Amino acid sequence: MRNFSGKLIIAYILIILVAVIAVAGVMRYWYGNTFDLHKLRLREIVSNKKVNLQVIFLSHIEKHRETSNEAFHSAVLDMQNGFASTIGGDFSSTFALIVKDGTTFYSVYKNIDGQSFLLKEPIGDVPEGKPVSLAYEGERGVTVKDNIYGEKLLVAYDFVDLGDRRVVLTASVPYVEVIRPRSAAIISGLLICVVMFVGGGLMFYLTTRKNISDLRIAHSELEAFGHIMNSAKELISYVGLDHRYYAVNDAYESVFEVPKESIVGVHMRDFHGSLRYDGYLKVCLDKCVAGEDIRSQNWYELSEGRRRYLDINFTPHYSKGEIAGFVITANDITELENAKQEILETSRDLEKLTLELEEKVKEETTKRIQHEQLFFEQKKFADMGQMINAIAHQWRQPLNALGLYIQYIIDCANDEYTTPELLEGFKNDSMNLVQHLSKTIDDFRAFFEPGKAQSEFEVVNAVTETVSLVDAQLHNNFIEYEINCTCDHKDFAACNGSVPLTCSYPMTQVSGYPSEFKQVLMNIIQNAKDALIHRCSGRKLFIGITGGECEVMVDVTDNGGGIPKSVLGKVFDPYFTTKEEGKGTGIGLYMSKLIIEDHMKGALAAYNTPDGAGFKIILKRVPAKG
Numbered sequence: 001m002r003n004f005s006g007k008l009i010i011a012y013i014l015i016i017l018v019a020v021i022a023v024a025g026v027m028r029y030w031y032g033n034t035f036d037l038h039k040l041r042l043r044e045i046v047s048n049k050k051v052n053l054q055v056i057f058l059s060h061i062e063k064h065r066e067t068s069n070e071a072f073h074s075a076v077l078d079m080q081n082g083f084a085s086t087i088g089g090d091f092s093s094t095f096a097l098i099v100k101d102g103t104t105f106y107s108v109y110k111n112i113d114g115q116s117f118l119l120k121e122p123i124g125d126v127p128e129g130k131p132v133s134l135a136y137e138g139e140r141g142v143t144v145k146d147n148i149y150g151e152k153l154l155v156a157y158d159f160v161d162l163g164d165r166r167v168v169l170t171a172s173v174p175y176v177e178v179i180r181p182r183s184a185a186i187i188s189g190l191l192i193c194v195v196m197f198v199g200g201g202l203m204f205y206l207t208t209r210k211n212i213s214d215l216r217i218a219h220s221e222l223e224a225f226g227h228i229m230n231s232a233k234e235l236i237s238y239v240g241l242d243h244r245y246y247a248v249n250d251a252y253e254s255v256f257e258v259p260k261e262s263i264v265g266v267h268m269r270d271f272h273g274s275l276r277y278d279g280y281l282k283v284c285l286d287k288c289v290a291g292e293d294i295r296s297q298n299w300y301e302l303s304e305g306r307r308r309y310l311d312i313n314f315t316p317h318y319s320k321g322e323i324a325g326f327v328i329t330a331n332d333i334t335e336l337e338n339a340k341q342e343i344l345e346t347s348r349d350l351e352k353l354t355l356e357l358e359e360k361v362k363e364e365t366t367k368r369i370q371h372e373q374l375f376f377e378q379k380k381f382a383d384m385g386q387m388i389n390a391i392a393h394q395w396r397q398p399l400n401a402l403g404l405y406i407q408y409i410i411d412c413a414n415d416e417y418t419t420p421e422l423l424e425g426f427k428n429d430s431m432n433l434v435q436h437l438s439k440t441i442d443d444f445r446a447f448f449e450p451g452k453a454q455s456e457f458e459v460v461n462a463v464t465e466t467v468s469l470v471d472a473q474l475h476n477n478f479i480e481y482e483i484n485c486t487c488d489h490k491d492f493a494a495c496n497g498s499v500p501l502t503c504s505y506p507m508t509q510v511s512g513y514p515s516e517f518k519q520v521l522m523n524i525i526q527n528a529k530d531a532l533i534h535r536c537s538g539r540k541l542f543i544g545i546t547g548g549e550c551e552v553m554v555d556v557t558d559n560g561g562g563i564p565k566s567v568l569g570k571v572f573d574p575y576f577t578t579k580e581e582g583k584g585t586g587i588g589l590y591m592s593k594l595i596i597e598d599h600m601k602g603a604l605a606a607y608n609t610p611d612g613a614g615f616k617i618i619l620k621r622v623p624a625k626g
Helices: 002-039 042-046 053-063 069-087 131-136 175-231 251-256 268-272 274-289 334-411 420-448 459-469 471-476 514-533 565-570 588-599
Strands: 094-101 104-112 115-124 141-146 152-161 166-174 235-240 245-248 294-301 307-319 322-332 455-458 480-486 491-495 509-512 540-547 551-558 603-608 613-620
Touching: 131 141, 131 152, 131 166, 235 251, 268 274, 274 294, 274 307, 274 322, 307 334, 455 459, 455 514, 459 471, 459 480, 459 514, 459 540, 459 551, 509 514, 509 613, 514 540, 514 551, 514 588, 514 613, 565 603, 588 603
Parallel strands: 480 540
Antiparallel strands: 094 104, 094 166, 104 115, 141 152, 152 166, 235 245, 235 322, 294 307, 307 322, 455 509, 480 491, 540 551, 551 613, 603 613
């Protein structure tokens, strides 16, 4: 910026010099063109400086030296014509040629305000000190004198020797005519100089102010850019086409632990070594020369065994459409690379662990499947025992009745009162009993037959069918039961199977496996029956069905005393039972929860009531079709 300001000062001085030269030229032009013939000193005019008057006069005088006065007058006339043509016809001054003949002066020629006269008249004695006397005495010069009107005249005087006589030449112009143009030229020149000085100064000020302002802005921006570069954590450098560093930021010092001043000007081969330069850096820079942007990541071996992993970008720098150098930026991602390597190692460890866990899961899954299969087998045996027990209860009364019928018919075989009608009634009653026994077998077989696919069914129907299978057991154990169904449309109940549950509002329809649902319900009823047996009297079982907009809930409660709080959260664990040893397997409720929650995507929970225990089944309701 200082160099630029110095140049501006030099330019301003040159402007002033040009202004002075221009003023001098103007003055010279004015002075030369106006003063040459009219405003220069008349001494120069008459002394052969500007108007070669002497030569003109002498040439004519010499030519007519021996002639008469008329010839002399003619020569003078020719001379004045030549003089007039030289100085111009508008020469408004007085010019005279005076010849001294003895002691008398004669004015032989006079030009007054452009009018020329040839005279030869004596003008008398001329006092000493007058221009004519001075010229005749052999002097030349310019002087100022007053005319008869008191006006100042600028008078020039000169002489010419003609052998036996001396001719005096005088000329005069008004003094003001000479001074005024000269003063005007000087004043004009000074005004021009002042105007050019002020204009040049103003231009210099405005230009300098703008340039200095621009330079300050540029300098501020450059300093800001330098601060930004040096505050950046990335390594930033500029490398010339000769592969030397021309600029680096402060990050180089922190990474390479050398002053950045010692890097600037150093060739990349000398700084990084021939191996890295020839094998990597030069290859990247050659690709940049072709106009490519190069990005790569490499480990850098630094001093004292330090290693840094750098993400490097090589970008060509263009100036006037041609590559002038390269901008190289590098980001130190050592920590990121180390973390990446740790993640890779951890991933490999996790992959290995995952494989081990998969094997372990497969092994445990196989064991679980085997256990579940064992549970199912055990459940089958338990269910089989319950089925046989239920069949026994269901068949006991019909078989007793059939036995009584057989004994009765045997006793009446030889009785005279035995009629064909009596035998027909006996046959019908016996067949009804046999059909009832057959239907019981079919009901139990359908109950325990596993469903192969999901289907939609009414929960209220599944409940009544399940309870009908254990109706005899409940009666034989003096257990009263009630089934209650509630929905937005209707409420009704059935006690001890007295009223069949039928409803025209299918609000309890769900999707799942009907047989599995019946097994769950059967298992809960059997557990309630086992708990109620220990009660002396007032044994009651309640089954409530609620059909909502989105869910169907089934609550089975009893007044058998409930489940101890300490084991309430464990009743669904496998092999856990609250019954006496040999009377419970501990897999019934576990399998029930598995069926409701895994197979039918519902929920099964146990809770206590003020008088006993309760189990709640929640299933998603399916709107009935049509």
